[in-house]
Amino acid sequence: MLVALNSVDFAYAETPVYESLDLNIPRGGITVIMGPSGCGKSTLLSLIGGRLQPRCGNVVVDDVDVQSLDKRGLYHLRRRMGMLFQFNALLSELSVFENIAFPIREHTDLPAELIDHLVKMKLEMVGLRGASRLMPSELSGGMARRVALARAVALDPVLVMYDEPFTGLDPISKGVIVQLIRELNDALGMSSIVVTQDVAEGLSIADYVFVFAAGEVIVEGTPEAVNASSRPDARQFLDGLPDGPVAYHYPASDYQVDLFQGEN
Amino acid sequence: MVRGLGRAGIAAIHHTGRGGMFLVSLVGGMGMMVRRPRLLVQQIYAVGVMTLPIILVAGLFVGMMLGLQGFNTLVGFGAESSLGMAVGLFLTRELGPVLTALLFAGRAGSALTAEIGLMRATQQLDAMEMMAVDPLPRVVVPRFLAGVIVMPLLAALFSVVGLFGGYLVGAVLLGVDGGTFWSSMHEGVDVVHDVLAGVFKSLVFGFVVTWVAVFEGYSAIPTTDGVSRATTRAVVTGSLAVLGLDYVLTAIMFSEV
Numbered sequence: 001m002l003v004a005l006n007s008v009d010f011a012y013a014e015t016p017v018y019e020s021l022d023l024n025i026p027r028g029g030i031t032v033i034m035g036p037s038g039c040g041k042s043t044l045l046s047l048i049g050g051r052l053q054p055r056c057g058n059v060v061v062d063d064v065d066v067q068s069l070d071k072r073g074l075y076h077l078r079r080r081m082g083m084l085f086q087f088n089a090l091l092s093e094l095s096v097f098e099n100i101a102f103p104i105r106e107h108t109d110l111p112a113e114l115i116d117h118l119v120k121m122k123l124e125m126v127g128l129r130g131a132s133r134l135m136p137s138e139l140s141g142g143m144a145r146r147v148a149l150a151r152a153v154a155l156d157p158v159l160v161m162y163d164e165p166f167t168g169l170d171p172i173s174k175g176v177i178v179q180l181i182r183e184l185n186d187a188l189g190m191s192s193i194v195v196t197q198d199v200a201e202g203l204s205i206a207d208y209v210f211v212f213a214a215g216e217v218i219v220e221g222t223p224e225a226v227n228a229s230s231r232p233d234a235r236q237f238l239d240g241l242p243d244g245p246v247a248y249h250y251p252a253s254d255y256q257v258d259l260f261q262g263e264n
Numbered sequence: 265m266v267r268g269l270g271r272a273g274i275a276a277i278h279h280t281g282r283g284g285m286f287l288v289s290l291v292g293g294m295g296m297m298v299r300r301p302r303l304l305v306q307q308i309y310a311v312g313v314m315t316l317p318i319i320l321v322a323g324l325f326v327g328m329m330l331g332l333q334g335f336n337t338l339v340g341f342g343a344e345s346s347l348g349m350a351v352g353l354f355l356t357r358e359l360g361p362v363l364t365a366l367l368f369a370g371r372a373g374s375a376l377t378a379e380i381g382l383m384r385a386t387q388q389l390d391a392m393e394m395m396a397v398d399p400l401p402r403v404v405v406p407r408f409l410a411g412v413i414v415m416p417l418l419a420a421l422f423s424v425v426g427l428f429g430g431y432l433v434g435a436v437l438l439g440v441d442g443g444t445f446w447s448s449m450h451e452g453v454d455v456v457h458d459v460l461a462g463v464f465k466s467l468v469f470g471f472v473v474t475w476v477a478v479f480e481g482y483s484a485i486p487t488t489d490g491v492s493r494a495t496t497r498a499v500v501t502g503s504l505a506v507l508g509l510d511y512v513l514t515a516i517m518f519s520e521v
Contacts, residue, residue, distance in 0.1 A: 049394055075396035089391035092383075103395045106402075151395075 001060075002027040002159060002191045003048055008057035010043060017043050018215045020057070025208075030185055030192040032202040032223075035212030036237055036246055041195040042086070044212075045161045048193070049081060050074045062158060079107055082152035082160040082190075086167055088144045090136040090151070096123070097132040100151045107155065122150040125187075126180060142173030146180065153184055159191050160184075166198040174198070178205050199238055203227060211237065213246065283479045290408055290475075293401030303406040311407065312414030315372045316421070322367055323360075323422035327429025330354055334430070335438050344434075348445035349452025351430035356453060356462040357518065360423035362510050365469035368415060369502035373477035376407050377498040380481030381491035389482075404478050411477070415470025416463045423462070461517045468509060473502040 003025035010018045017040040025031045033041050046052040047059050050066045059066045064077055090099050100119045104110065110118070123129040126146040136144060145165065152160050162181065166174045178201050185192045196202045203209065203223040211219040211226060211234050219229045227238065236244035252258065297304050334350045380403065383389050389399045427449070435442040453459065477498045484494035 051390070051393065071398075075398070078394055078396040081394065083391070083394040085387045085391055087387060089387035091388055091391070092386070103397070106395065106397045 001025065002062060003193070004060040005044075005047070006057050006060070008047065008059065009055040010040075010047065010052065011055060016215065018054075021216065023210065023217060025191070025193060028189075028191055029207035030181065030194060030205055032206035032209045033193065033195045033212060034197065034199065034202050034209060034237070037197065039212040040215045041212055042163055045083070045163055045193065045195055048159075048161065049078065049083060079155060080158045082155065082157040084145070084148050084152045084160070084162045084165055086164040088136075088148040090139075090144060090148055092136050094136075095132065096128065096134050096136070096139070096147050099136070099147060100154050103151065103154045118154070122154055125184065126150045127176075140173075142169050142176065145169060145173065145177055149177070149180055149184070153188060153190070156188055157190060159193065162192065162194045162196075164196055165194060166196055166201045174201055177201075181205055199240070213237065282483065283475070286479045286482065287475055289400055290405055290478075293398070293405045294409070296401040297405060297409060303402070304409055307406040307410035308414055311372045311376070311410040312418065315368060315414070315418060318367055318371055319364055319418045319422050320425050322363060323425035324429040326359055326363060326422075327351065327355065327426030327431075328433045329429075330359070330426065331430035331433030331438070335434050335440065344438075344440050345444045346448050346452070347430070347434045347440050348447070348449030351427060351434070352449040352453040353458060355423040355426045355430075356458045358462075358510070358514070360419045360426065361462050361466035361469055362506060364419040364422045364466060365415065365473055365506040366503050368411075368418065368470070369473045369477070369499050369506065372411065373473050373502050374495050374499050376411070376474065376477040377481040377484070377495045378491060380404065380407070380478060381484035381486075381494050384482065384484055385486040385488070385491055387486075400482075404482055408474050408478050411474025412467065412470045415473070416466045419462065419466035419469075464517075465510065465513050468513060469506050472505045472509060476502045476505065 001024045003023075005021055005023040008018050008021045008023075009016075010021075023044075033044060035041050043052065047054060048061055048066070050059075050069065053067055058068075061077060062080065064073075066074070066077065069077060090096075091102060094102060097119055100122050101115050104115050104118060108115075120129055120132070123132055126149055128143060128146055128150070131139070131143060131147075136147070139147065149162075149165075152162075165177050165181065169177065181192060181194065182205055184190070194202065194205065203226070206223045209219075209221065209223055209226045210217050211229075213233045218231055219226050219234045226234070229235065229238070233245040235241070236246055242248050330351045331347065334347050334354075335344055338344045338347055338350065380389075383399075383403065389403070392399045392402065431442070431445055434440045435445045480494040480498040480501070481491075484490045
């Protein structure tokens with residue numbers, strides 16, 4: 001296994017997210033984590049990346065216990081990880097070229113000519129070699145996502161994590177990102193974890209799927225097995241039903257009482 | 265109300281304590297500046313050179329105002345020949361360091377807070393951490409050091425331009441003898457006691473204003489409102505700290521008692 005969460009408890013202040021969560025993500029291939037908003041998908045990536053600490057249990061990445069690492073050890077582990085953020089998180093003061101060169105410059109002493117070649121290769125992979133001089137503010141949403149993707153794989157990591165890679169993109173850009181994630185994963189021999197709410201794209205790209213609800217895995221398996229699930233909470237999410245086990249209404253007092261007697 | 269005051273007091277102490285810890289981290293991250301001085305040079309340009317126009321213009325006007333007010337006051341005692349000394353002392357001891365620091369807090373300090381706060385809000389700092397790059401030495405330390413370095417330089421330029429403004433009004437417009445203006449300044453302003461004391465003041469102000477600015481930006485709540493509040497807090501806290509420290513430093517350095 002590349003990533004293992006063992007009996008992980010995690011909470012934001014008094015709001016619990018996971019209670020005794022066990023999860024194993026296989027090495028190689030693309031693992032997709034799906035689920036409704038607020039179910040703890042992105043938190044999972046933060047735990048794997050060591051940005052958050054569980055209250056109990058441990059997170060093991062590439063045979064290393066993440067919580068046991070000091071800052072230096074954690075940074076050493078992160079050099080083997082890449083991450084694509086939901087809003088790209090491109091460094092706004094650097095050009096497209098410099099954004100991709102950033103992790104290479106920071107972690108290697110490669111000569112400028114070689115860095116130039118490496119960056120151009122990454123840009124060519126995402127089809128943006130011609131946009132290398134543009135600034136992040138000059139990019140469309142789809143282009144910025146592709147640049148962020150190229151930066152995430154700049155150091156040829158073992159594991160790449162994608163946080164909502166399809167959010168806010170038009171259908172063409174979504175298709176491009178789906179294709180790129182698959183191609184990069186296979187061509188570079190990486191493992192990928194994709195956190196997404198987009199069911200169609202998620203299932204189309206996945207080798208293995210976990211569906212989360214309320215901080216726990218409700219269904220897991222191949223895309224076909226997950227799609228065939230008859231669990232009501234899984235079906236509600238996969239079919240996009242507005243009401244069901246995940247209630248449409250936020251918990252509230254009786255409507256009539258609230259209207260005619262309630263103060264607020 | 266008492267509970268609210270207590271809670272606010274504890275929050276303020278907690279915030280100050282975090283600021284102190286942040287400063288310790290900044291000092292710990294300064295090694296990178298030796299290895300990568302280019303980062304510092306870039307920030308000296310961004311923080312210092314970009315603030316220069318406002319400092320020069322303000323210095324000129326303040327110097328002209330001092331020349332006018334000083335002349336109007338001194339001429340009543342027949343002491344307008346001391347105008348150069350008065351303008352020189354006011355600028356080097358007080359107005360140069362203090363006004364430069366206040367202008368710096370408003371222009372460069374707010375920009376530093378907003379820039380770092382927006383980097384936090386747009387996950388750029390998180391992205392750096394995930395790329396195994398510590399944002400503190402990479403982003404914050406160069407900005408902090410740049411602020412500390414450029415403040416005395418800006419204050420010195422403020423004073424120089426201010427002296428010229430005082431000369432312009434006092435000597436050129438109001439008829440004080442130019443040679444008398446400069447010689448009275450030469451006699452009345454001491455390099456160590458006045459000029460270097462002013463430089464020391466501006467060094468302290470630069471340290472405090474930039475520390476507050478980068479800390480507020482780095483610890484800003486990562487939302488539009490959070491960055492806006494942090495920017496306001498940086499300017500207000502930095503400006504008040506400058507005025508408070510100015511009294512303390514003046515009392516220590518210039519007190520005759």
